[in-house]
Amino acid sequence: xxxxxxxxxxxxIFSFLAVPVALLLYFLIYPTIQLFHYSFTNWDGYxxxxxxxxxxxxxxxxxxxxxxxxxxxxxxxxxVVHTLFIPVELLxxxxxxxxxxxxxxxxxxxxxxxxINGIAVAYMFSYIYNPINGPLNELLKAIxxxxxxxxxxxxxxxxxxxxxxxxxxxxxxxHIILMLAGxxxxxxxxxxxxxxxxxxxxxxxxxVTIPGIRTVMEIILFMNVSGALLQYDIxxxxxxxxxxxxxxxxxxxxxxxxxxxxxxxxxxxxxxxxLVLIVLFSSLQxxxxxxRSERA
Amino acid sequence: xSQLQAGQAHPIRPPAAPARSxxxxxxxxxxxxxxxxxxxxxxxxxxxxxxxxxxxxxxAEELAATSPFSMPSNWFNWDNYVTAFTEGNMxxxxxxxxxxxxxxxIGNALLGTMTAYVLNRFDFKLRKAVLLLFMLxxxxxxxxxxxxxxxxxxxxxxxxxxxxxxxxxxGTDIMQIYIYTQFLQxxxxxxxxxxxxxxxxxxxxxRSIIFPLLLPATATLGILKSVTIMNxxxxxxxxxxxxxxxxxxxxLMAFVGERSSDLSALCAGIMLVLLPSALFYLVFQRxxxxxxxxxxxxx
Numbered sequence: 001x002x003x004x005x006x007x008x009x010x011x012x013i014f015s016f017l018a019v020p021v022a023l024l025l026y027f028l029i030y031p032t033i034q035l036f037h038y039s040f041t042n043w044d045g046y047x048x049x050x051x052x053x054x055x056x057x058x059x060x061x062x063x064x065x066x067x068x069x070x071x072x073x074x075x076x077x078x079x080v081v082h083t084l085f086i087p088v089e090l091l092x093x094x095x096x097x098x099x100x101x102x103x104x105x106x107x108x109x110x111x112x113x114x115x116i117n118g119i120a121v122a123y124m125f126s127y128i129y130n131p132i133n134g135p136l137n138e139l140l141k142a143i144x145x146x147x148x149x150x151x152x153x154x155x156x157x158x159x160x161x162x163x164x165x166x167x168x169x170x171x172x173x174x175h176i177i178l179m180l181a182g183x184x185x186x187x188x189x190x191x192x193x194x195x196x197x198x199x200x201x202x203x204x205x206x207x208v209t210i211p212g213i214r215t216v217m218e219i220i221l222f223m224n225v226s227g228a229l230l231q232y233d234i235x236x237x238x239x240x241x242x243x244x245x246x247x248x249x250x251x252x253x254x255x256x257x258x259x260x261x262x263x264x265x266x267x268x269x270x271x272x273x274x275l276v277l278i279v280l281f282s283s284l285q286x287x288x289x290x291x292r293s294e295r296a
Numbered sequence: 297x298s299q300l301q302a303g304q305a306h307p308i309r310p311p312a313a314p315a316r317s318x319x320x321x322x323x324x325x326x327x328x329x330x331x332x333x334x335x336x337x338x339x340x341x342x343x344x345x346x347x348x349x350x351x352x353x354x355x356a357e358e359l360a361a362t363s364p365f366s367m368p369s370n371w372f373n374w375d376n377y378v379t380a381f382t383e384g385n386m387x388x389x390x391x392x393x394x395x396x397x398x399x400x401x402i403g404n405a406l407l408g409t410m411t412a413y414v415l416n417r418f419d420f421k422l423r424k425a426v427l428l429l430f431m432l433x434x435x436x437x438x439x440x441x442x443x444x445x446x447x448x449x450x451x452x453x454x455x456x457x458x459x460x461x462x463x464x465x466x467g468t469d470i471m472q473i474y475i476y477t478q479f480l481q482x483x484x485x486x487x488x489x490x491x492x493x494x495x496x497x498x499x500x501x502x503r504s505i506i507f508p509l510l511l512p513a514t515a516t517l518g519i520l521k522s523v524t525i526m527n528x529x530x531x532x533x534x535x536x537x538x539x540x541x542x543x544x545x546x547x548l549m550a551f552v553g554e555r556s557s558d559l560s561a562l563c564a565g566i567m568l569v570l571l572p573s574a575l576f577y578l579v580f581q582r583x584x585x586x587x588x589x590x591x592x593x594x595x
Contacts, residue, residue, distance in 0.1 A: 012498040013420050016410040021426060023407075023467030028433050031444035038444060092337070095330055106334045108581060109341050115577040115584060118527040119545035120569040123552060124348050127563060135347045135364040142365075169340070174588065181589035216592050230439055233529050237549065251439065255534075258443045267443050275440040282435060 032275070038268035045264040057269035067245045068270060071253040074160055074235075078249070079228035081164045082171070086220070089172055093179035094209070107177070114174040122237040125166045129153050153239055159247045163234050170234075171227065175220050182216030183209065218285065225281045229274060250274055345570070351563035352376050359560045376564035380551060384565050388540070389547030390572065395458055396465065396532075396543065397525050401518045403466035409514070412476035413506045417488065434470045439530055449535055460535040465525060472517050475591070479513040480506070516587035519580050526573055544569050 039057055043050035061068055096107055113121065128135050129152035137149050152162040190208050199207065210217075232251045235241050241248030241256065248256070251274060258267030351359055353368035355375065380386065415427060445464070454460035487509075488501045496504070529545050536543070542550060548569045555561050577584065 008498060009418065010420075012502075013414050013418055016414045016502075017426065020407045020411045020467070020473070021429070023463065024429065024433055024470070027445060027448070027464055027467040028436060028438065028441065028470075029429070031441040031448060032436055034444035034447070035441055092333075095333060098330065100327065100330060102331075102334070106337070107585070109334075109338050111581075111585070111588075112574070112577060113341060115523055115573060117545060117569050117573040119529055119548055120566045120573070123548065123562065123566050124344055124570075127348060127351065127559065127566070128344055130559070133360060133364065135344075138364050169344075177585065177588055178592040181592040184589070185593045219592060226437065230437060232439070236529070254443065258446075264443065271440045271443050275436065278437050278440070279435050 035268050035271055035275070038264055039272045041265045041268075043264040044262045045258060046262070050265070053265070057266045058273075060266060061269050061273065065266075067248070068250065068253060070245055071241075071248045071250045074247060075228050075231060075249050077160055078164055078167060078231050079224055081161075082168065082224045082228060083221070085168055085172060086175070086217075089175045089220075090179055092172075093176045093183055094205075096176065096180050097183045107180070110173045111177050112173065113170050118170060118233060119237055121170055122166060122234050125162075125169070126153070126238050129162055153247075154243055156243060156246045159239060159243070163238060163247055166234050166238070167231065175223070178216050178220055179213060182213030186212035218288075222282060222285050225285070226278055229278055229281075348563045348566050348570075351560055352567045354560050356558065356560050376561045377568065379555075379558075379561045380565035380568050383554070383561075384551035384568070385539070385542050385547045386544070386565075386568050389542050389544040389569075392458065392536075392541055393526060393543040393545075393572075396461060397522045399458070399462045400465040400525055401521060403462070404469055404472055404521060405514045405518060407466060408469070408472045408476050408517070409507050409510050410502065411473050412480050412510070413502050415473075416477050416480040417485065417506075430470055430473060433468075434474065438464075438468045442530065442534060446534060454535070456536055456538045456541060458536070458541060461531045464531055464535075465521075469521070472521070475517060476510060476513055479510060483509050516583050516590070519583045520587045522576070523584070526576070544572065 038050075040052055040054060041050040042053045042056075092110065096103065096110065131137065131151060131154070134152075136152065140146060140148050150158050153159055186208065190212070191204060194204050194208050230251055231249045232255075235247050235249055236252050239247045241252050245253065250270065254267045254270035254274065257263050257270060347364055350366070350368055351364065353371055353373050353376070354362065355373065358369060415423065415430075449455055449460045449464075452460075454463070488505050491501050491505055492498075526544070529549070532543050532546050533549070536546070539550070548565050551565045552562060
């Protein structure tokens, strides 16, 4: 006998959703709840016992943990430099939108740093920054700027910028390609109409281009926020967060707090804070987007 | 380097109408600026890679004695590559990376399309709740929960197995469900309804209509997911520290740890890890561009 339509409907709904929903609950929702739970304890990660210590971890994080603040300041630096770089990225995207001989190859080149293996890229720059006979120092010598030579990955004041340069090298390309997508979505008639009205290059940029890519720019700003907050592998691979904790980021430092210093409770409090920061920034972003479109 | 050219068409510029020479000069200047700009960009992108390539063909002595900008004396000195390939466990790394990528692609494509099918084509009591769950999950950055998830993986005895990261890659990718659902919204229900009238079962409709119709989305999602997995060390170092489970990036990390003073071998190791990803880019560039650009404008 053929099963009735209603029962086979229920069967397909259940059987198709069971696995993905179970995976989601078990590997994302449950750990998130656990994270909050651990953050109120002094657990070390392996002892059978854990003691509830209320908000002590958060108190320590806020008032008595300069390394964590140093780390989050470093995240902030990634955000600031990436954001300052947006005009250059936008200029590149505008130029890339022209079709000249070779523009296909230039597009290919722009995105390449983002696609090729990021860990190999990090080590590649470790080689470039190498203090002994390293390419960067040799280049500076060759052009008479020896005075600029420094410990790119060992000088406390320089190391973060060295790492951020790698981050720019890796991620600028994807921003440029997203901006290019935004530019290509602007209908050509708008430019033609502006030209008929006698608009110059800058006016077209101001009144046609920038409004046309607002959505994409918002995506990129959000990528900058979450990318900077989740920055992890470049410092992990190139400096291990060092010297000391000078180039650590919040995510890297929270992992080290958990697995190197065995302070699971504190690390969980850090992860919760990171989570809250990201959710906060993304809802702020949503709010800004919504606000603008209502006014428009 | 013409074989590196992106697949887009390069229309030849239309012959310019006879213009006054100042306009022509102006345009030539603009074109010159264009090529200067992108020339600098190409230098910035390719020179670091070339320097590592040069270094990878020099032995330790030559590397120390010559300028890093000088070409290797012998382009056929493969010793460093042999060292990096064998001692760096690169073949094993390639194998494990391939397993993670293909396993996750299959799992994601199946579960993603199934979920989107049910959520988009059926109306049922818990639909709103499930949708809410997925929306909630989407705002949680998966990486922030790793500290707690580590305990789960341990508890399931999946520490130091390929299944742990596979389950995480498959189970926590909410973005693709969102994209599949959006894609499915644009596909008319007429096809599946008429198939149902012809007596096809739901499973049959899914297998012969929905899944094939979603294949273009699957292709772009799969390519972008592969890039993510190939670049990820967070999950891979945390859950698979065992040597036999090294992936390409973690194998490179171990190799660097062991031979940190042998720069020329390291250069070869870096090239060995860069190469597969560069090949991947060459082969799939169209899909990569399409995936990124569509997502930016429509998403």
